[in-house]
Amino acid sequence: MNVRKLVLPFAGALFLAGVFLAWRDWPTITPLGEGYVLSDFPRSGLRFVLDGAGQKKIGEQVVTHRVEGRRVTGTVRRSMESPEVVGFSLDLVSGQVEYRPIEP
Numbered sequence: 001m002n003v004r005k006l007v008l009p010f011a012g013a014l015f016l017a018g019v020f021l022a023w024r025d026w027p028t029i030t031p032l033g034e035g036y037v038l039s040d041f042p043r044s045g046l047r048f049v050l051d052g053a054g055q056k057k058i059g060e061q062v063v064t065h066r067v068e069g070r071r072v073t074g075t076v077r078r079s080m081e082s083p084e085v086v087g088f089s090l091d092l093v094s095g096q097v098e099y100r101p102i103e104p
Helices: 004-025
Strands: 028-033 036-041 046-050 061-068 071-077 085-091 097-100
Parallel strands (some): 046 061
Antiparallel strands (some): 061 071, 071 085
C-alpha cells in the first residue's frame, strides 16, 4: 500500500481543521477613532479596547461601550478574577482613562 495516498489526505485534513479552529477564534475588529479599536473575541467572550500599539487600554474585559464623539464610555471588568464591574470613560484624543463606580 502506498503511504503517500494516506499521508497527504490526512495532512490536508489536519491543515483544514487548523484553519477552521483559527478562524473561529479570530477577533472582530471595530475601529473607534484616533487609532483605537475594539477587539471582540467571540469564542471566549472577551472584548478589549486597544490603542495604536496594540496594548490593552481599559481594564481586562469591556462589558458595554458607547462612542460619544471623541470619548468612549461604558462598563468594564477590571480583573477577570473579580466579578466587579465599573464604569469607564476614555478620551480618544489624550488617551486618559477615568474609572468610576456604577451607581445602583
